[in-house]
Amino acid sequence: MSERKGARARVTLADVAKLACVDRSVVSRVVNNDDRLVIKKETRARVLDAIRELQYHPNAAARSLRTAQSGTFGLFIPDFANPIYAEIIKGAEQAAMEQGCLLLTGTAFEDRPERYVEMLASGRVEGLILAADRLAPATIEAMIATGRPVVSVNQTIPGVRRSIVADDERAAGIAVRHLVELGHERIGHIRGPASSDTAKRRLGGYVQALHAAGLDYDPDLVVGAGYTIETGAEAMRELLAATDPPTAVLVANVASAMGALTAARAGGVRVPDDMSVAAIHDIPLAANLWPALTTVRMPLPEMGRAGVLALIGEDAYLEGNTVVRDPTQLIVRESTGAPADHRTR
Amino acid sequence: MSERKGARARVTLADVAKLACVDRSVVSRVVNNDDRLVIKKETRARVLDAIRELQYHPNAAARSLRTAQSGTFGLFIPDFANPIYAEIIKGAEQAAMEQGCLLLTGTAFEDRPERYVEMLASGRVEGLILAADRLAPATIEAMIATGRPVVSVNQTIPGVRRSIVADDERAAGIAVRHLVELGHERIGHIRGPASSDTAKRRLGGYVQALHAAGLDYDPDLVVGAGYTIETGAEAMRELLAATDPPTAVLVANVASAMGALTAARAGGVRVPDDMSVAAIHDIPLAANLWPALTTVRMPLPEMGRAGVLALIGEDAYLEGNTVVRDPTQLIVRESTGAPADHRTR
DNA sequence: GTGAAAGCGCTAACAT
DNA sequence: ATGTTAGCGCTTTCAC
Numbered sequence: 001m002s003e004r005k006g007a008r009a010r011v012t013l014a015d016v017a018k019l020a021c022v023d024r025s026v027v028s029r030v031v032n033n034d035d036r037l038v039i040k041k042e043t044r045a046r047v048l049d050a051i052r053e054l055q056y057h058p059n060a061a062a063r064s065l066r067t068a069q070s071g072t073f074g075l076f077i078p079d080f081a082n083p084i085y086a087e088i089i090k091g092a093e094q095a096a097m098e099q100g101c102l103l104l105t106g107t108a109f110e111d112r113p114e115r116y117v118e119m120l121a122s123g124r125v126e127g128l129i130l131a132a133d134r135l136a137p138a139t140i141e142a143m144i145a146t147g148r149p150v151v152s153v154n155q156t157i158p159g160v161r162r163s164i165v166a167d168d169e170r171a172a173g174i175a176v177r178h179l180v181e182l183g184h185e186r187i188g189h190i191r192g193p194a195s196s197d198t199a200k201r202r203l204g205g206y207v208q209a210l211h212a213a214g215l216d217y218d219p220d221l222v223v224g225a226g227y228t229i230e231t232g233a234e235a236m237r238e239l240l241a242a243t244d245p246p247t248a249v250l251v252a253n254v255a256s257a258m259g260a261l262t263a264a265r266a267g268g269v270r271v272p273d274d275m276s277v278a279a280i281h282d283i284p285l286a287a288n289l290w291p292a293l294t295t296v297r298m299p300l301p302e303m304g305r306a307g308v309l310a311l312i313g314e315d316a317y318l319e320g321n322t323v324v325r326d327p328t329q330l331i332v333r334e335s336t337g338a339p340a341d342h343r344t345r
Numbered sequence: 346m347s348e349r350k351g352a353r354a355r356v357t358l359a360d361v362a363k364l365a366c367v368d369r370s371v372v373s374r375v376v377n378n379d380d381r382l383v384i385k386k387e388t389r390a391r392v393l394d395a396i397r398e399l400q401y402h403p404n405a406a407a408r409s410l411r412t413a414q415s416g417t418f419g420l421f422i423p424d425f426a427n428p429i430y431a432e433i434i435k436g437a438e439q440a441a442m443e444q445g446c447l448l449l450t451g452t453a454f455e456d457r458p459e460r461y462v463e464m465l466a467s468g469r470v471e472g473l474i475l476a477a478d479r480l481a482p483a484t485i486e487a488m489i490a491t492g493r494p495v496v497s498v499n500q501t502i503p504g505v506r507r508s509i510v511a512d513d514e515r516a517a518g519i520a521v522r523h524l525v526e527l528g529h530e531r532i533g534h535i536r537g538p539a540s541s542d543t544a545k546r547r548l549g550g551y552v553q554a555l556h557a558a559g560l561d562y563d564p565d566l567v568v569g570a571g572y573t574i575e576t577g578a579e580a581m582r583e584l585l586a587a588t589d590p591p592t593a594v595l596v597a598n599v600a601s602a603m604g605a606l607t608a609a610r611a612g613g614v615r616v617p618d619d620m621s622v623a624a625i626h627d628i629p630l631a632a633n634l635w636p637a638l639t640t641v642r643m644p645l646p647e648m649g650r651a652g653v654l655a656l657i658g659e660d661a662y663l664e665g666n667t668v669v670r671d672p673t674q675l676i677v678r679e680s681t682g683a684p685a686d687h688r689t690r
Numbered sequence: 691g692t693g694a695a696a697g698c699g700c701t702a703a704c705a706t
Numbered sequence: 707a708t709g710t711t712a713g714c715g716c717t718t719t720c721a722c
Contacts, residue, residue: 023693057466062715064406065698080434086425104449107438121402258633288603290635368709407699410714
């Protein structure tokens with residue numbers, strides 16, 4: 001089409017070769033630091049000078065076509081507004097950078113799963129990290145048929161062979177133990193969506209920790225089904241409406257904890273005086289809520305990084321489920337305290 | 346290298362052509378919906394069947410190489426953890442999707458600006474949307490020399506010809522007017538970084554609105570230099586340490602407003618009773634802080650969308666600075682109220 | 691030490 | 707209504 005003004009005509013290998021008076025293949029080998037290339041120092045210098053002078057940049061498409069590698073991985077997440085993904089992205093970008101690869105991060109194609117297949121099959125990406133929702137078996141089958149690696153992160157996806165998850169069970173247990181140690185005996189749980197195995201594991205850890213502490217598990221104290229501000233608020237309202245509300249609650253993630261805090265406030269419930277609140281995931285936000293949120297720090301960047309390493313075939317992430325265990329660590333802030341009947345007033 | 350088990354050998358145009366008993370060029374034209382192609386209904390059906398049967402997906406690299414188009418735009422932001430970017434990304438992704446393009450969102454290459462040039466020059470992306478920091482003139486020159494479009498979003502970058510910004514001046518003015526109407530006469534401003542023209546415009550709007558209200562502009566009431574939780578907290582502490590603190594403050598963005606609220610609380614200052622706080626940018630978070638933050642909603646997704654449209658050459662975004670004006674709208678919540686001396690106590 | 695040549699998979703102008 | 711053809715810019719094996 002129209003030549004943009006100021007646009008130098010595309011510089012190719014051939015141009016560099018001509019200027020440096022060598023063959024294109026030599027330039028290619030210099031550009032790619034081919035070890036097996038034996039070349040006179042001065043010839044190499046001539047080539048490098050030519051590259052600099054012409055501002056040569058190898059054409060990505062041509063290189064991709066030839067090598068059948070795009071040097072790009074895809075990372076798809078449900079929602080950029082959820083701050084936990086910022087952490088996962090950070091770790092994944094870092095790892096990709098170290099590998100000399102590009103990371104293409106985007107919002108999950110909720111109602112266009114065929115686009116994942118297309119990205120793999122067309123060679124646009126060499127592999128996919130999915131932090132997103134469940135996918136239809138047919139889609140997964142098609143992805144696998146491309147022969148390119150796919151890994152899920154922060155959750156398992158039925159049918160996807162490899163996944164990277166955190167130790168959700170232990171995280172929930174740590175939080176519950178903290179509440180128990182403060183003296184709480186009625187501890188509720190605002191849980192994540194029914195479809196999420198991560199939410200299930202957190203629930204499992206909660207139940208187990210209750211038992212370990214010799215406390216009864218009361219299904220009425222487990223409410224909610226989501227990871228958003230709204231679901232958290234709604235769940236807290238439900239909890240407060242109960243005849244005998246818990247004195248402490250473990251919330252499955254920070255977003256819903258925000259909603260829960262807001263709902264508690266709206267209901268005239270003081271945190272932590274009337275009710276303690278702890279949540280899973282530690283992010284900068286948590287320290288700036290009111291009251292500052294007690295959390296369990298999870299290995300979010302580490303999971304992102306592991307996702308990339310799994311794609312490039314690191315031994316540690318070969319098959320099946322990998323649990324990234326560190327850090328899984330309690331961060332005590334102001335939203336948890338002893339129950340009212342334990343305090344001297 | 347190693348053939349992955351289960352990896353069907355790559356299916357190419359030629360395979361489809363052979364199965365459908367037509368020439369490759371015909372398949373290509375069918376795939377691309379070439380209007381000028383006249384083809385028998387049954388032939389087309391045969392081709393489409395073959396495509397489906399073989400699960401053919403065009404090779405992106407080959408297509409890119411041939412057409413010199415990658416169908417990809419880049420969007421680079423300073424920090425995924427800053428929730429305003431989630432909104433910008435949303436708008437940009439949406440627009441890219443509508444154009445049938447892919448959006449490659451990533452963290453700005455702070456100390457590797459040459460990678461922007463490389464991405465453009467190598468053809469990996471067809472254009473760049475930069476929501477990031479200032480760049481060295483040499484980098485900008487090199488980017489422009491590639492002949493590919495570059496546009497800055499949410500701020501101007503000296504040397505980058507086109508930019509999409511919000512009406513920051515008006516937004517600041519709206520907030521100040523709100524505070525004035527509540528009865529405030531000493532209104533402070535926690536400003537953004539000195540290097541940001543967006544921060545400068547907000548400051549300008551603040552000063553202008555003070556004048557319009559017949560209030561004196563007191564430079565001592567303008568503090569801070571950043572957009573983060575920490576800078577906001579630090580600025581609020583400075584304000585509170587003054588001999589005569591303001592009764593209201595406009596904070597330049599939500600992140601620093603969070604820090605400011607935390608610092609106010611730590612200093613025993615009640616919001617809004619002792620001090621009103623308003624901030625620029627409305628995001629879901631704002632309603633879940635305590636107190637819920639009064640904000641000015643800004644056209645964040647709209648700016649993202651405009652960035653993409655500018656790249657594909659929409660008339661409306663041809664050259665220079667484009668101001669996206671709507672919405673710029675006051676959202677009153679709980680963090681602002683009448684000053685203490687106006688209330689009946 | 692350096693060059694020649696084939697071809698990755700696709701598109702589009704041109705032929706038939 | 708469909709086929710022929712000439713590359714796009716690069717890598718890599720093999721030859722000298």
